[in-house]
Amino acid sequence: MRHLIDPMDISVEELDKLLMLALDIIDHKDKYSDICKGKKIATLFYEPSTRTRLSFEAAMLELGGSVLGFSSASSSSVSKGESIEDTVRVVGCFADVIAMRHPNEGAPMLASMYSPVPIINAGDGGHNHPTQTLTDLLTIFREKGRLDNLTIGLCGDLKFGRTVHSLVKAMSRYKGIKFVFISPKELKIPSYILQEVLDPAGIPYEEVTSLEDNISKLDILYMTRVQRERFFNEADYVRLKDTYILDKAKLSDAKPDMTILHPLPRVNEIATNVDDDPRAAYFRQVMNGKYVRMALILKLLELV
Amino acid sequence: MRHLIDPMDISVEELDKLLMLALDIIDHKDKYSDICKGKKIATLFYEPSTRTRLSFEAAMLELGGSVLGFSSASSSSVSKGESIEDTVRVVGCFADVIAMRHPNEGAPMLASMYSPVPIINAGDGGHNHPTQTLTDLLTIFREKGRLDNLTIGLCGDLKFGRTVHSLVKAMSRYKGIKFVFISPKELKIPSYILQEVLDPAGIPYEEVTSLEDNISKLDILYMTRVQRERFFNEADYVRLKDTYILDKAKLSDAKPDMTILHPLPRVNEIATNVDDDPRAAYFRQVMNGKYVRMALILKLLELV
Amino acid sequence: MRHLIDPMDISVEELDKLLMLALDIIDHKDKYSDICKGKKIATLFYEPSTRTRLSFEAAMLELGGSVLGFSSASSSSVSKGESIEDTVRVVGCFADVIAMRHPNEGAPMLASMYSPVPIINAGDGGHNHPTQTLTDLLTIFREKGRLDNLTIGLCGDLKFGRTVHSLVKAMSRYKGIKFVFISPKELKIPSYILQEVLDPAGIPYEEVTSLEDNISKLDILYMTRVQRERFFNEADYVRLKDTYILDKAKLSDAKPDMTILHPLPRVNEIATNVDDDPRAAYFRQVMNGKYVRMALILKLLELV
Numbered sequence: 037m038r039h040l041i042d043p044m045d046i047s048v049e050e051l052d053k054l055l056m057l058a059l060d061i062i063d064h065k066d067k068y069s070d071i072c073k074g075k076k077i078a079t080l081f082y083e084p085s086t087r088t089r090l091s092f093e094a095a096m097l098e099l100g101g102s103v104l105g106f107s108s109a110s111s112s113s114v115s116k117g118e119s120i121e122d123t124v125r126v127v128g129c130f131a132d133v134i135a136m137r138h139p140n141e142g143a144p145m146l147a148s149m150y151s152p153v154p155i156i157n158a159g160d161g162g163h164n165h166p167t168q169t170l171t172d173l174l175t176i177f178r179e180k181g182r183l184d185n186l187t188i189g190l191c192g193d194l195k196f197g198r199t200v201h202s203l204v205k206a207m208s209r210y211k212g213i214k215f216v217f218i219s220p221k222e223l224k225i226p227s228y229i230l231q232e233v234l235d236p237a238g239i240p241y242e243e244v245t246s247l248e249d250n251i252s253k254l255d256i257l258y259m260t261r262v263q264r265e266r267f268f269n270e271a272d273y274v275r276l277k278d279t280y281i282l283d284k285a286k287l288s289d290a291k292p293d294m295t296i297l298h299p300l301p302r303v304n305e306i307a308t309n310v311d312d313d314p315r316a317a318y319f320r321q322v323m324n325g326k327y328v329r330m331a332l333i334l335k336l337l338e339l340v
Numbered sequence: 341m342r343h344l345i346d347p348m349d350i351s352v353e354e355l356d357k358l359l360m361l362a363l364d365i366i367d368h369k370d371k372y373s374d375i376c377k378g379k380k381i382a383t384l385f386y387e388p389s390t391r392t393r394l395s396f397e398a399a400m401l402e403l404g405g406s407v408l409g410f411s412s413a414s415s416s417s418v419s420k421g422e423s424i425e426d427t428v429r430v431v432g433c434f435a436d437v438i439a440m441r442h443p444n445e446g447a448p449m450l451a452s453m454y455s456p457v458p459i460i461n462a463g464d465g466g467h468n469h470p471t472q473t474l475t476d477l478l479t480i481f482r483e484k485g486r487l488d489n490l491t492i493g494l495c496g497d498l499k500f501g502r503t504v505h506s507l508v509k510a511m512s513r514y515k516g517i518k519f520v521f522i523s524p525k526e527l528k529i530p531s532y533i534l535q536e537v538l539d540p541a542g543i544p545y546e547e548v549t550s551l552e553d554n555i556s557k558l559d560i561l562y563m564t565r566v567q568r569e570r571f572f573n574e575a576d577y578v579r580l581k582d583t584y585i586l587d588k589a590k591l592s593d594a595k596p597d598m599t600i601l602h603p604l605p606r607v608n609e610i611a612t613n614v615d616d617d618p619r620a621a622y623f624r625q626v627m628n629g630k631y632v633r634m635a636l637i638l639k640l641l642e643l644v
Numbered sequence: 645m646r647h648l649i650d651p652m653d654i655s656v657e658e659l660d661k662l663l664m665l666a667l668d669i670i671d672h673k674d675k676y677s678d679i680c681k682g683k684k685i686a687t688l689f690y691e692p693s694t695r696t697r698l699s700f701e702a703a704m705l706e707l708g709g710s711v712l713g714f715s716s717a718s719s720s721s722v723s724k725g726e727s728i729e730d731t732v733r734v735v736g737c738f739a740d741v742i743a744m745r746h747p748n749e750g751a752p753m754l755a756s757m758y759s760p761v762p763i764i765n766a767g768d769g770g771h772n773h774p775t776q777t778l779t780d781l782l783t784i785f786r787e788k789g790r791l792d793n794l795t796i797g798l799c800g801d802l803k804f805g806r807t808v809h810s811l812v813k814a815m816s817r818y819k820g821i822k823f824v825f826i827s828p829k830e831l832k833i834p835s836y837i838l839q840e841v842l843d844p845a846g847i848p849y850e851e852v853t854s855l856e857d858n859i860s861k862l863d864i865l866y867m868t869r870v871q872r873e874r875f876f877n878e879a880d881y882v883r884l885k886d887t888y889i890l891d892k893a894k895l896s897d898a899k900p901d902m903t904i905l906h907p908l909p910r911v912n913e914i915a916t917n918v919d920d921d922p923r924a925a926y927f928r929q930v931m932n933g934k935y936v937r938m939a940l941i942l943k944l945l946e947l948v
Contacts (some may be wrong), residue, residue: 052457069378069479073711074677074704074706076702078698082415082417086410086416089433090382090408090431090434090435091407091433093434094380094408094433094434094435097380097406097408098378102705102710103408103703104698104701104705104711105698106694106715108414110414110716110718112694112715116912118909118910118911119907122908122909122910122918124932125927125930126695126698126908126927127698129699129702129927129930129931129933129934130698130699130702130934131698131702132702264421265528269487273711290390300422300426300430300666301421301422301423301426302422302426303422308425313946319429319430319433322429322430322433323433325433326433326434368822373682385838388718388720390720391734392716394686394712394713394734394735394738394739395737395738397712397738398684398737398738398739400710401684401710402682406710407712411714411720412718414718510846555692568725604726604730604734605725605726606726606730607725607726612729623733624731626734626737627737629737630737630738
């Protein structure tokens with residue numbers, strides 16, 4: 037039995053197959069619309085994440101399966117003191133696969149050691165969020181037609197943004213990748229990623245502070261939200277949150293086929309007048325998130 | 341693509357068709373039981389409204405479709421600061437139609453300007469609640485066999501009660517309608533409805549304070565809840581809430597075929613010993629609410 | 645129309661049939677996988693109980709039906725002051741059967757007097773929880789092959805534990821049953837159960853304080869959680885909660901085929917190193933809970 041806890045659990049070969057499966061689902065929806073009949077996903081969301089939860093639920097429903105679970109700790113009885121281990125053994129009697137969101141790092145990993153059914157990490161604290169990474173990869177592939185030979189800019193909160201860290205690790209496995217890390221110095225990408233992931237693999241990167249000066253060289257621009265909850269004080273948050281906003285003006289220097297990604301929700305990192313630009317791929321990214329979760333569910337349930 | 345934001349969005353002709361469709365659904369349930377297979381409704385309830393939410397969910401399930409969403413802002417991640425515009429663009433990737441309840445007036449209208457799928461206003465603050473109006477109209481039609489030539493009494497909170505305002509506007513489009521507005525002077529129907537809706541159309545109405553003295557002339561008695569949350573202070577609420585209670589005694593003067601409606605929930609505006617009276621139509625009204633939502637979903641999804 | 649409010653509502657003969665139906669469901673899942681197509685269960689949980697709610701939902705989904713409802717009072721609009729009577733009349737328009745969990749004793753009974761559809765009591769305060777009793781009985785039957793001629797130990801909180809009281813009453817109807825009540829003196833089984841249930845029926849029992857000294861004579865050991873919310877002060881809770889913990893050492897004196905049950909959630913009443921012992925039946929008990937609820941839903945909907 038397989039789980040998905042860390043984005044790096046999936047080899048490049050497996051990832052290729054998963055993305056191909058997602059593409060096949062997109063092209064032949066009818067073929068898959070009943071494949072999970074009689075199967076159930078449990079969405080155990082110990083903290084609310086409406087977007088991610090609904091994406092999992094929509095994915096299962098579009099495969100013909102059904103859904104149960106809870107959307108926040110307050111509407112569940114987890115306060116009764118039950119361990120994660122017991123909870124997944126119980127829920128494993130009710131569902132065929134579990135998507136777990138938890139504020140504590142490592143909770144889904146612990147769950148996977150006891151669960152009778154596959155566990156999907158739907159985000160654990162500031163740690164991993166592997167289905168977001170799968171979403172990003174499918175979107176890059178669909179927008180650019182390839183996962184190699186790309187110059188990828190990542191902009192905003194590169195320190196706390198787990199989706200950034202996972203995407204850098206995942207893309208590091210492909211040839212011809214260059215990274216441009218664009219952030220204020222307070223929110224720079226952690227040095228362990230440079231020293232342990234990029235340097236050993238000989239992957240070129242730059243650390244810069246200006247989005248405007250660097251946008252023209254990018255094939256992909258991955259914008260991130262500056263999350264209030266990651267800051268220790270309000271003053272730092274207010275000072276930095278508007279620093280790296282993408283708008284029409286900055287976009288005029290970008291390549292005509294640059295792809296703009298954002299894991300959402302956005303607050304104001306991307307001006308809304310960018311939304312109609314054909315390069316804005318962040319709402320297509322949401323749709324891809326559903327499709328790649330459909331592929332993942334099928335793989336973990338061994339239905340393909 | 342059509343949305344339903346304001347009850348008056350629907351013309352009399354469209355309304356007739358919608359009510360006929362609801363009647364056909366009631367008579368031929370099996371014909372419609374799989375028509376929404378593979379379709380999903382998202383119930384985005386930014387404030388709880390169990391009755392309305394379950395009515396939408398039951399409607400979609402009885403059409404063979406499925407359901408996802410959230411039942412209160414606290415169990416969703418809307419606190420992350422995402423705009424309504426972005427939320428509906430995201431949820432539009434997961435569902436085929438969205439029913440939105442929101443404490444802020446205008447939120448569903450705003451949503452409809454950006455949504456890739458039809459939006460149904462499931463109540464926005466004290467503003468509109470169009471599916472309640474559809475429910476009322478279907479119930480009047482089923483109980484009386486017509487929508488014209490009726491004397492309609494509306495009783496209780498006519499100032500804040502949005503269902504009353506919408507029903508008055510909707511019924512004003514039919515011939516031979518008379519209104520009797522029964523309320524304390526603090527909760528009278530807003531003058532704009534009299535001056536802008538009824539007077540120009542030459543529709544007769546009375547404003548009275550006694551339910552007892554006026555009940556005998558009514559074909560329809562629409563009771564309303566005096567909602568605590570609409571009052572500025574507790575004393576006013578306590579003084580007024582019990583003023584207009586319908587009981588067996590008052591009912592003895594009513595026509596033998598008068599129809600009693602109430603949008604529910606009731607607190608004590610209707611004594612429970614009225615429930616068994618054949619004129620009490622408020623639980624049948626609930627059932628009609630489900631059927632008219634089924635018809636509406638089919639129309640908006642263009643499946644009929 | 646039948647409801648299930650109190651475990652003793654079901655006669656021994658009906659119970660036998662229900663358990664046989666559950667066994668048939670276990671053996672022939674496919675035969676039942678579409679039997680509730682078009683049917684809906686409403687889970688009205690006025691207090692959270694994730695395990696019970698998900699068990700009902702999984703049961704209905706595995707019968708091919710669907711689910712709606714709410715998981716806590718805070719995400720529902722019950723605060724608007726609607727009575728239980730009105731709520732079930734409304735929800736009875738949306739669902740074919742209702743599972744109700746309520747903090748107040750008697751709420752499901754009241755509901756059943758007004759509901760147009762069958763009501764299942766999913767736990768009312770410290771009162772009844774009949775589907776847990778059905779779960780326990782199916783598990784005993786599957787583990788031991790019989791419901792008679794058993795020595796049953798009940799350990800822990802026998803005073804407040806409603807599942808214990810219901811199980812004692814239910815098992816008292818079979819021949820050759822002996823009870824061993826193992827608890828601190830503060831948490832002894834209520835005397836009315838001894839005097840009104842066991843004594844009149846001539847059923848032998850012992851009241852003891854040591855688990856270790858009595859485990860060897862048991863065919864069934866039913867462990868219970870010492871629930872914090874049942875105590876009047878924290879000191880009593882802390883002193884007593886760890887008193888009766890089952891671990892590998894104590895288990896060495898038990899019969900090789902003793903069955904260990906627990907209604908879950910456990911906190912630490914059973915050491916986790918007991919989980920792999922073949923006598924530990926509490927996770928199988930969860931699975932049986934789903935199956936017996938499937939059987940119950942079929943019976944109440946008169947589909948078998």
